[in-house]
Amino acid sequence: MTTTIRHHLNDALLMAYAAGQLPEAFALVVASHVSLCDDCRARLESFEAVGGALLEETATAPMGAGSLAATMALIGRGPKDPIVPRYRRGAVLPAPLRDYVGGDVDAVVWRPVGNGVRQAILPTARDASARLLHIPPGAAVPHHGHRGLELTLVLQGAFRDGSERFGRGDVDVASEDVQHTPVAETGEPCICLAATDAPLRFSGLLPRLAQPFFRI
């Protein structure tokens, strides 16, 4: 499941996620990649151990009188959310994404954005945006530049970005000043999760005109 992943998350993203400081859209990419990659899961959990060490060292603040009894009463009311295992063998979308879509890839509501590419914008906090992209075999994702950070995680199929190949589980971390042109491989359609903290700027004329309408 995880042996073929060659493009991983960097330490800054894993640490920011461990510390709870990533915008929701980026956190969704991190949680999805970690679901598919044991290496990054181990790195993430080591950054969480830093949080544990800091918690242990932190100056204590005394709890209110009767707080233990209040907590026991809280426990008596049962768990806030049902505790259900979120594992499904053979799913295209890892659990964190299924939570947003409401099912696996067959439950995604796609909208065409031109050149055969389809997308589904996911509901996240507005400090960054996340969408699923469905790219036909051999098709290019329209040209775009960045004003911020863009993460692209492959869930099905593969794309090439320059000389690099990105397959299932691989994550492409692109930052400012990168002008890149990912092209889907021939074979099955490429499905990926893309998150950005700046609106994408498409350099092709038509897609740019469409931008305000499709929230590309």
Place this chain on the structure above:
Amino acid sequence: MGSAEPEGTDWVAAVAAVRDRRDAAAFAALFRHFAPRIKGFLMKSGTAETTAEEVAQEVMATLWHKAHLFDPARASVATWIFTIARNRRIDAIRRARRPEPEELPWGPEAEPDQEEALAMQQETQRLGEAIARLPEKQKDLIERAYFGDLSHTEIAAATGLPLGTIKSRIRLALERLRHQMG
């Protein structure tokens, strides 16, 4: 650390007692040690006292309900509680959803290897000591990252940490679990 209370596997045993017997005394001991730390941590992250008190209670209640999900071969009790508190903070204070990775299909073992659990707890303690020994400037940067004073783009400067050993240990625990279930 720096407190008179027992450290390490005692907390692992306390969580197991809550899981297996709904042991109220073990829970009370966990509560006395960790609730004031969660509250302190949240207040240091800029949370008002009443909210911090509430969230600390909710975190401890979650510990009770999710005790069966704790894997001492992969995390110390403090680390596990930190992750619960972090998620509750995002949920309750930032009012955003917190995407969480898919659980491993095999889950924690019913009876994790005692030695491995002990080694993991000690490793986290050593990590704490290593952080305490860092130059003041770097330590401060790490604290600010975890207390929410750094944006995700500023955090890159805080990543140079001695995590090699703990990461290898977690990686081995993941591999061993996968192998057993394979």
